[in-house]
Amino acid sequence: MRRWMAPVTTAAIILIGALVWFAPFVSRSREPISSTGASPPFSNVTPVRLPASSVLCMTDVTIDTDARIAQFTVIPGASPAPPLRVSANGPDGYHSPEVDVPGGQRNAGPQTASIRPPTHPVIGEICVRNAGRVAISLVGTTEDRTSGREQAVIDGAHIKPDVQLTLLARGHRTVLQEVPAVMRHMAAFKGSFVSAGLLWILLLLVVLGVPVLVVRAVAASGRP
């Protein structure tokens, strides 16, 4: 019996699987999330009504240096959606001026507004002003499981629901392009001795070490 048959089979399966399954996955383009202001509802939507001329602010929101787009979901009433104005503020003088979001939508759906990112990550607020003459609702939630650090405020008064808000980086990126960011993000909140450098080493061990070690184990199992 040829000794190479088993390890070559294992290696071939891994290589073929990597090409057929992993390559399309890591090269698929997606909108990278910069941070989550407030999680979307898990099952129950609580519409948050924003009257004309009122301002809704989501406070205690992380705004990272790559945050370029604020995304939230609007639910127009009987009339078409009014225009909105979105701004961002934070400590150390961070301010992203108001940008217009045109109205006119008749159906519920996501809305986006460009924001200017801060020079360093801040915990600030994203505000949405109703610049029209009719009220509009935004998708919110009172579910305990989606409740986070953020607080929603309308015209200075706290409200119970959180308003779903996601900050996106600009453009589309593949998972492969996101790997350095993934390593940085993964290192956060993992304890004192975990760094992105350590995770790069671990990534190499997983991606290269595991297949090689399994192939070698298969090869070694045939020896006396």
Added chain:
Amino acid sequence: MSTDARGRSPSRDLRKRIRVRVARSARAAAGAPRPLVLLLVVAAILSLAWSLSVPGFQAPDEEPHFAYAQYLAETGSPPHLNVGTGSLSTEAKTAVQTAQLHSLVGIPGARPAWTSADLRLWKDQEARIGSGQRSDGSGPNRAGANPPLYYLYEAIPYRASLWGDLYTRLLAMRLWTGVLMVLTVAMVWAIAGEVFGPDRWRQTVAAGVTALQPMLGYIGSTVSPDGFLAFIWTAFVLVALRILRRGPSLRRFLALGVLAAASMLTHGRGLAIVPPLIVVLLVAAWRYRAAGQPDWRRHLGWATAAIALAAGPVLAWRLLHHIEPGGGGLYGSQASFAGTHFSVKQLVGVTWQFYFHKLPFMQARIGPDYGYRQVFIETFFGTFGSLEVRYPAWVYDRLQLGAAVGLVALVATTAWHAPAFRRNIDVVVVLSTVGLSMLALLHIASYLNLLQAPGDPVFTGRYLLPLISLFALAIAWVVGALPRRASLVTGAAVLGVGVLMSLAALGLSAARFYA
């Protein structure tokens, strides 16, 4: 310093004994078979990767399990099931909120906090946390119905890493569970050795399947008693096989009793170890009495000691631990018969429809459309995060097909090798009892829960992890029975697929949480 009659100090003797033991273990490790060593390294890498790649409290029920261990480590008492000052300690609540971890659970569109601003916020908050804020998570905790053994085990890394922040302690606890996952792989190697003899190829396949089972890698590297239970059951199977293969001894019987007690003191599902314990003792008695062993009466005494060893701590736990109103019966949901209308006919119907289509005379199954595919395929091979990270559907379809082919091959191999099967009937009976006992308990617990809450079957693939050694043995048995060339190709292909599934699971999880 005290000395004995020969002028030696006891502590010096102890140190010498430890040195001898360590040296012996090191020699044994150095002489370990190469494939085993390589697979243990693989298991360790995967375990480390899982521990680091999953954000805190995102594994199933990791929040209550951590809270239980923290409260136990801080106060010496388990938390309450239904009452208390808070499910999480103030420290854990603050940590979870600052890192946006609670609102992350099960919601694919959400991401945890990861910026330097978030870390600064946590450092500021952490500086204000004292020991009082670490020990005020007295409940209600839904893991409060669980016995304390796993949480005692986790209290060790928790206390040892008290110098660090909560995330350092959580990571230490995950890594500590991961050690058991690696040991589980080693034990499966030994189990395959007991069943198949020194057959390197079958041992490699069995241990490799275990090391590369994605769900074991994931659950076995988070704060969860499921990985601990998998370790205990695997050790139990190993000791049981050693009793059957190598003969009874006091140490083996005591080990069997300790492991049975450990299983029952870990989780309600651990109660399923009682039938296998009894069957192992009966089969051993039958086998060694039939073989005319003069010592069988002494062995019977040891077996009784094993049962007492298993039952004693469990009874003590139940007597000392106050059962709270509304907390279900023994162990809460896993073994609660209180307030239900148990019907054997209905149980059979519900269980039948879990696997097959409904027969005309049966009532419709209670609860959601949930069956063997969801449990034996999807959640056994891998559904990660808090069930929201999944392989593509085609992967589960092919796994289901592979499992069906494997099952047919298992039956065919068994029929083909019937004489060998009969020669090892004692091993077959014990292993079958191990599997059937756990499955029976899971089906009964699921049925009882469906009676009370028809939407929740309380039966998921990770509950099958204690049977990981049987899964690995079945694959190794089929692979090893094939003609040599086919055996090599099939076994090698199975391990190749295992690598792909493990890497894919880690990649999908990393992309879901951090991209």
